[in-house]
Amino acid sequence: MHKFANPTFFMKIANAVFPWAAGLSVLCFIVGLPIALVTSPPDYQQGETVRIMYVHVPAAWMGSMVYAVMAASSAVYLIWRHTVAHIIARASAPIGAMFTGLCLVTGMLWGEPMWGTWWVWDARLTSMLILFFLYLGYIALGDAFEDQERGDRAAALLALVGSVNLPIVHFSVEWWNTLHQSSILSMQGFSISTEMVVPLLLMVGAFQFYYVAVLVIRLRAELLAAKIRTARFNLAATG
Amino acid sequence: MENLSDYFAMGGYARFVWPAYALGAAGLVAVLWLSVKSWKAREDEFAKLKTARDEGAN
Numbered sequence: 001m002h003k004f005a006n007p008t009f010f011m012k013i014a015n016a017v018f019p020w021a022a023g024l025s026v027l028c029f030i031v032g033l034p035i036a037l038v039t040s041p042p043d044y045q046q047g048e049t050v051r052i053m054y055v056h057v058p059a060a061w062m063g064s065m066v067y068a069v070m071a072a073s074s075a076v077y078l079i080w081r082h083t084v085a086h087i088i089a090r091a092s093a094p095i096g097a098m099f100t101g102l103c104l105v106t107g108m109l110w111g112e113p114m115w116g117t118w119w120v121w122d123a124r125l126t127s128m129l130i131l132f133f134l135y136l137g138y139i140a141l142g143d144a145f146e147d148q149e150r151g152d153r154a155a156a157l158l159a160l161v162g163s164v165n166l167p168i169v170h171f172s173v174e175w176w177n178t179l180h181q182s183s184i185l186s187m188q189g190f191s192i193s194t195e196m197v198v199p200l201l202l203m204v205g206a207f208q209f210y211y212v213a214v215l216v217i218r219l220r221a222e223l224l225a226a227k228i229r230t231a232r233f234n235l236a237a238t239g
Numbered sequence: 240m241e242n243l244s245d246y247f248a249m250g251g252y253a254r255f256v257w258p259a260y261a262l263g264a265a266g267l268v269a270v271l272w273l274s275v276k277s278w279k280a281r282e283d284e285f286a287k288l289k290t291a292r293d294e295g296a297n
Contacts, residue, residue: 048250224281
């Protein structure tokens with residue numbers, strides 16, 4: 001386990017994973033998009049707007065999942081001081097923020113024609129908006145300190161504390177009355193027809209693999225930034 | 240041709256369905272592009288620092 005804390009060893013694995021993640025993401029998009037946009041049936045109630053689901057639901061799942069990754073790695077960083085764990089969290093944040101933002105705007109685009117309103121302040125939408133702000137706060141906090149390590153720790157703490165929002169996002173449609181429809185995936189399986197599950201899962205796959213591929217690119221950039229800081233420090237010391 | 244415009248009309252919901260997909264594509268491409276850009280910029284910067292260090296050593 002602690003072997004993964006070595007950045008060189010870790011990046012070796014990450015770089016080996018990269019072409020597979022990138023390739024699988026492209027493949028899922030190529031297969032999934034035509035099904036989502038053309039061959040899958042319109043909903044008997046919601047008509048063609050149901051196609052928004054194939055962007056909205058995967059974006060929502062990714063928004064929560066990436067945050068869970070961020071909170072877990074932040075915990076590892078705070079407890080064991082593994083820099084790699086912190087770098088994973090830091091590199092994940094902008095990707096998760098984009099997915100959460102995408103979930104919010106596609107939700108509005110779906111809400112207006114189906115509910116007759118772009119926005120309601122109910123538990124699901126509000127907790128998702130809070131998730132979006134948690135991402136923004138995390139990104140801002142990480143760069144807000146002169147001392148890099150203090151910023152890192154403050155951001156990690158925010159990620160960890162903010163994770164209480166995740167179960168609220170998930171259970172909000174059960175705990176409170178809402179316009180939002182309930183979960184598609186539950187212990188009883190899927191609540192939508194197979195013709196809709198297939199494109200949905202393909203788009204989820206496309207987003208998942210996209211996250212992994214972009215994460216690797218961002219990890220490379222983060223590790224280079226650390227190397228640059230050390231090189232600058234050494235240059236200043238010797239020059 | 241008429242079928243195609245029917246398709247793009249999305250049963251009257253074109254102005255909701257297409258922007259959802261367009262914003263999705265824009266978001267994914269933007270984050271990918273920014274990530275590649277910062278990785279490349281740091282790679283260049285690190286290479287420069289390495290040259291500076293090697294020159295300093297000689």
